[in-house]
Every structure is written in C-alpha cells, then in structure tokens.
Amino acid sequence: MMQERLVALQSQVKEDLAKAETLNEIEDIRVRYLGRKGAIKDIMKAIPGLPPEEKSIMGKMANKLKLDITGEIEAAEKRFSASLPPSSDKQGLKSNAQETKGTFDLSLPGKRRPYGHIHPITQTINEIKSIFSKLGFSVEYGPEVEQEYYNFDALNVPQDHPSREDFDTFYLDNKLLLRSQTSTVQIRTMKKRKPPIRMIAPGKVYRPDTVDARHASMFHQIEGLMVEEGVSFRDLKFALTSFSKIYFGEDIKMRFRPSFFPFTEPSAEVDISCSICSARGCSVCSHSGWVEVLGAGMVDPNVFEAVGYDPEKYTGFAFGLGVERLTMLRYGIDDIRLFFENDLRFLSQF
Numbered sequence: 001m002m003q004e005r006l007v008a009l010q011s012q013v014k015e016d017l018a019k020a021e022t023l024n025e026i027e028d029i030r031v032r033y034l035g036r037k038g039a040i041k042d043i044m045k046a047i048p049g050l051p052p053e054e055k056s057i058m059g060k061m062a063n064k065l066k067l068d069i070t071g072e073i074e075a076a077e078k079r080f081s082a083s084l085p086p087s088s089d090k091q092g093l094k095s096n097a098q099e100t101k102g103t104f105d106l107s108l109p110g111k112r113r114p115y116g117h118i119h120p121i122t123q124t125i126n127e128i129k130s131i132f133s134k135l136g137f138s139v140e141y142g143p144e145v146e147q148e149y150y151n152f153d154a155l156n157v158p159q160d161h162p163s164r165e166d167f168d169t170f171y172l173d174n175k176l177l178l179r180s181q182t183s184t185v186q187i188r189t190m191k192k193r194k195p196p197i198r199m200i201a202p203g204k205v206y207r208p209d210t211v212d213a214r215h216a217s218m219f220h221q222i223e224g225l226m227v228e229e230g231v232s233f234r235d236l237k238f239a240l241t242s243f244s245k246i247y248f249g250e251d252i253k254m255r256f257r258p259s260f261f262p263f264t265e266p267s268a269e270v271d272i273s274c275s276i277c278s279a280r281g282c283s284v285c286s287h288s289g290w291v292e293v294l295g296a297g298m299v300d301p302n303v304f305e306a307v308g309y310d311p312e313k314y315t316g317f318a319f320g321l322g323v324e325r326l327t328m329l330r331y332g333i334d335d336i337r338l339f340f341e342n343d344l345r346f347l348s349q350f
C-alpha cells in the first residue's frame with residue numbers, strides 16, 4: 001500500500017518536472033515534495049505507525065526516494081540555468097523560456113563571432129621560416145633563460161665586451177640571464193649535431209633598452225647558420241639576397257658594409273634599399289635610401305673550436321635579423337611599441 005504510494009510519487013515528480021518551464025516552477029515542485037509540508041514529510045510521519053516488519057523497509061525506501069527526488073530537481077535546475085543567457089533575471093525567466101520554446105527557428109543564420117587572427121610578428125616569423133625552409137634550413141629553438149656560456153663565452157665575446165654589461169643584458173641569479181640574442185641557439189645546435197648544418201632560430205630576445213619608437217626591452221630575432229665544407233661569403237650573399245627578393249620583392253637592392261661582431265670574421269652589416277620610399281629618401285631611411293636589416297658574417301674559428309668543430313675543415317656563415325624591423329619596413333610602421341600594445345585597431349589590419 002505504502003510502497004505503491006512511493007512509486008506513484010516518484011513518477012509524479014518526473015511528470016511535473018518535465019512540464020516545468022521556469023526556475024520558479026521547479027522551485028514550486030521542490031516545496032511541494034520536499035518542503036516542510038511536502039509529500040515526503042507526510043510519508044515520513046506515517047512510518048512510525050507501521051507494523052514493525054514494514055517499518056525499517058519503508059523507512060529505507062522513503063529515504064531513498066527523498067534522495068532521488070532531490071537529485072532530479074537539482075538536475076532539472078542545472079539544465080535550466082545552462083540554457084538561459086547569464087543576464088536573465090528572475091522576472092525575465094518565464095517569458096524568455098517560453099519564447100525560446102515556442103519559436104526556435106532553425107533557418108535563421110547563426111550569430112557571427114569575430115575571428116581572431118595571427119599577430120603580425122608571428123606572421124613575419126612564419127613567412128621567414130617558410131622561405132628558409134625552401135632553401136633547406138631547419139628551424140631550431142632554444143631557451144630564453146640562458147647561461148652566460150651560450151650567450152657570450154662560446155660566441156667568442158671577450159670578458160670585457162660592453163655587451164656583457166648590466167645595461168646591455170638582463171642578469172638573473174647563478175650566472176643565468178635572459179638571452180640578448182638568438183645566436184645562443186647556433187651553439188646549442190652545433191653542440192648537438194655534426195655538419196652539414198643549415199638552420200634558423202626564431203625567438204624572443206631581451207635587452208634593457210629604454211623603450212621608444214625604435215627600441216623595446218623584448219623583441220624578436222631570427223638567427224641563421226650554415227656550416228659545411230667549403231661554405232664561402234658568396235653563399236652568404238646568395239642566401240640573403242634570395243631571402244630579400246622573396247620577402248621584399250624582386251626590385252629590392254642589397255649592400256654589405258664591413259662591420260665587427262665577436263662571433264664572425266669578416267662581418268658585415270646588411271642594408272636594403274628603402275622599401276617605403278623606393279630609395280628616394282624618407283624619414284625611415286634618414287633620407288639615405290638605405291636601411292639596415294641584419295648583421296652577418298663568416299663564423300669565427302674560435303666559435304667552431306668552442307663547439308668542437310675542426311676550423312680547418314669547416315667554414316660557415318651566420319646572420320641575425322630583427323623581426324620587428326623587417327615587419328616595420330614592409331608595412332611602413334614607424335613605432336615598434338604598436339606591436340606590443342595589443343590595440344585591436346592596429347592588429348586587425350594585418
């Protein structure tokens with residue numbers, strides 16, 4: 001008799017919940033069945049009057065029913081809240097739910113969400129990676145927190161070189177630093193592998209420069225390295241000229257000026273004809289028609305010795321280019337800070 005009542009109660013709750021259209025109605029159901037004057041309470045009250053053999057069985061059944069009903073009501077509430085927009089208030093619930101229920105139109109177009117897209121710096125890196133991949137270069141990566149050994153010692157940078165000073169490098173504890181150049185990855189790669197090597201290494205580098213339109217304390221470089229028997233300066237010129245023509249276009253001109261870097265000998269700074277004014281002269285190229293885009297040179301024999309290569313047998317070239325600078329030149333951007341301010345009005349143009 002009582003058992004039947006319990007079973008009937010459970011299916012009645014299910015039926016009522018299925019009909020409920022608002023959170024308020026679900027709340028009413030909860031009060032009706034689980035409240036102080038609810039159906040379950042009535043049953044609990046009747047149990048002590050039952051014959052002893054029924055008492056414990058019915059007590060267990062009633063408790064189980066109570067848990068089941070509580071679970072079903074909670075589940076219904078969850079389903080309901082999830083299907084409503086977060087801004088709905090209590091008054092709005094009913095009309096909102098009714099509208100949704102009666103008028104869902106499958107033929108309406110969906111809501112259009114704005115697309116995110118790739119940051120211009122990452123786009124440039126991807127493009128440069130793809131160009132050098134076609135020239136047979138692999139892509140290597142290294143850590144941004146680096147040991148002095150990889151950032152300076154192995155690259156033949158003398159102990160008293162100004163680039164080692166605090167105002168040119170961010171130092172951490174225990175001879176660690178934030179790498180100031182991606183040349184560190186040359187050393188790591190050469191220590192891991194034997195020649196022939198053709199690699200580029202894109203990544204972030206850090207320098208304590210005062211931030212202005214041309215300088216940032218974090219920027220991106222791409223290091224390049226080729227080591228084989230018989231590599232000459234001509235190969236360096238060929239690789240860089242091929243790259244510039246693909247990246248900037250066939251008309252671009254290139255010139256090499258003698259320079260000095262500790263890790264290459266001879267070294268050169270490389271200019272390209274200003275792509276913004278077509279070499280007629282503008283503020284970006286200081287009215288010279290030329291802009292410096294990278295540093296390069298033939299790998300110094302001391303660097304080969306540091307990584308255990310025979311400098312009598314192998315020769316190689318290395319170059320390092322600034323990703324922000326290349327991107328600025330290509331698009332005529334005159335302030336490096338724009339790349340890092342995350343202003344969508346700027347970023348969405350690329």
Ligand SMILES: [Zn+2]
Binds near residue numbers: 275276277283285
């Ligand atoms: Zn110019």
